[in-house]
Amino acid sequence: MTGRQKLVLTLLLGSQFMIAVDFSILNVALPVVGDGLGFSLAHLQWIATAFALAAAGFTLLLGRIADLFGRKRLFIGGMALLGLSSALGGLATTPEVLLTARVLQGVATAAVTPAGLSLLTTAFREGPLRDRALGLNGALMSAGFTTGAVLGGLLTELLSWRWAFFINVPVAAAVVALAPSLLTESRIVCRHRLDLPGAVTVTGGLLALVHGLARAGESGWGEPLALTSLLVGAALLVAFWYVERRSPAPLVPVRIMRRPTVVWGNTAGLIAFATETSLVFLLTLYLQEVLGYSALATGLAFGVLGVGTVAGGVLGGRAVSRFGSRAAILGGGVVQAGATLSLVALGTSGGWLYLLLAATFVGGAGNMLLIVGFMVTATSGVADSEQGLATGLATMTQQVGITLGIPVMSAIVATRTGTGTGTETAPDAVLSGVTGAVLVNSLLVLAGSLLAAYRLRRAAGQGHRAGRAHSVV
Structure with a gap:
């Protein structure tokens, strides 16, 4: 990479990392926020859901707007909105103001993420450099999710939950100040309206x-x-x-939704994000409700998962360059499924923490390899003029996956817990629900990665045969 490319990469990766942190930074602090602002227990989840709702709902639209009217312009505007909405959230004194801030943060995320990914993919040509850049981006996005849990616990314990918002403000300001001189504008010259x-x-x-x-x-x-x-x-x-x-x-040409790389790459991504983020939810229940850990200790325990995802992301780009994205999807899915399956053995004593730490490290690395394979597959073979569209689809997949996984796993836990006998203690009942959901989680990631890899291999074989037939003609 040139010196300028390194600076661009640092700026874009830093912004994507901050976006990922925002997904989870309030999760371990939700009870404290609810007590501080008067949220009822039933409505507490909407602090997280309001963010995810806007982020998932507007991603595809804003990704296309970035293509048509300028990715750099939308990226900078989104970062400015993120800084302002974070300040509003930190100063909130009522539930309504806090939820408004979370919605605005979600809209900002829906603008920044696809625009930033488009700027990243257009700054590096398809090949090893792009694979490496996407690997690092995936590593920081996944690590940011677990870092958010650790950071949220630390800030809440040492300062106040409000600093989970305020910490974004100086970072957003720095990106807005540096981006105009570092980034090159990129958009489609198009006569059609939106x-x-x-x-x-x-x-x-x-x-x-x-x-x-x-x-x-x-x-x-x-x-x-x-x-x-x-x-x-x-x-x-x-x-x-x-x-x-x-x-x-x-907005989304039907031809791009028919491409096997786009369809099955995004399928793999949906499975990757739905299973790993919901696994964090399941293990949070285990650590706090079964082992009795505090929010801070729970967040620190997930630091091992963050280390695993960083390792997987750093190696992921190289693995894709050497073995191909299909092999990364298959290998990452199998590793993640195996590590997750081992968590079925968890028990009620503190000694099982070592299994949890080892499994989350290995599973995090496998998940990150799967995510890198998904990102490379979903954006490969797409013209620069459609990169905002491709990355918008990939980002939408990511955010819907994050939102989809937790309700599904939560329903499994509730079903399993409700069928417990009267002789079970509360920790035993929770453990029964968690291990049942962990088993489903493992089978889901294994089936999804196998299916995606098989369909991609079949599509590649059909393309190869069609190319040979054309050559003969």
Whole structure:
């Protein structure tokens, strides 16, 4: 890399890391925030859900806006909004103000993440340098999620939960100050206007889908509002597909959604994020409800997972360059599934912590290898003019996965816990629910990575045979 490329990479990776930290920095501090601002226990999860709802719902739309009107411009604007909304959250004195700040943080994330990834992929040509850059980006994104848990516990214990917001302000200010001189503007020269029908249907569909998932995790899958939101979301997403087939300038061209690399790369990414982030939720229950750990100790325990993800990300780019992204998806999925499966053996004594630490380190490395394979696959073979679209799809996959996994695993835990006998103690009941969900989690990542790798291999074989037939003709 040139000196300028290193500076650009540092700036973009730093911003993506901060975005990832924001996903989880409040998770271990939610009870403290609720006590401070008067949230009821039933509504506490909306502090996290409000962020995820906006981040997932607006990612695809803002990724396309970045393509059409300038990725650099949207990236800087999103970082400025993130700094301002973080300041608002830190100063909040009512639940309404805090939730407004979280929604604005989610919108800022939906702008910064695809724009930043587009700037990253267009700054490095497809090949080893891009693979390495995406590997580092994936490592920091995943490490940021676990770092957020550690940092949230430390800030809450030592200072105040408000510093989980305030810490973003100087970082955002530094990025806004440096980005204009370091980044090069990138956008499509296009005469068409933005596809408004497509934007309305996909944004509305994603918002309804994520809202339904959040309601299901809170009140159960049979709750009427949750079912209604899920059905409305599915209907709008189906309508989006038909709108895009007829649009002269579609938000997401149907041709890109038919590419095997885009479809199966994003499938692998959805599985990777849904399983690993929900595993953090399951192990939080185990550490606090079964072993009796504090929020700070729980956050520190996840530091080992963060180290594993960094190791997997650093090696991931090289592994993809040497063995290919399909092999990275398969190998990473198998390693993550095996490490997760070992957690079924967890018990109620503190000695099981060593198994948890070893399994999360190995599983984190495997998960990161799977994520790097997903990012490289989902953005390969796509023209620079469509990189915002490809990275927007990948980012949407990531955020929907993060939102999808926890309600599903939470429902499994609730079902298993509710069937316990009256002779079980509370820790035993929680442990039964956690280990049952861990087993499902392991099988899900194994099946998803095997399926994605198989379909990608089959598509590559068909492409190779078609190329040979064309050569013969």
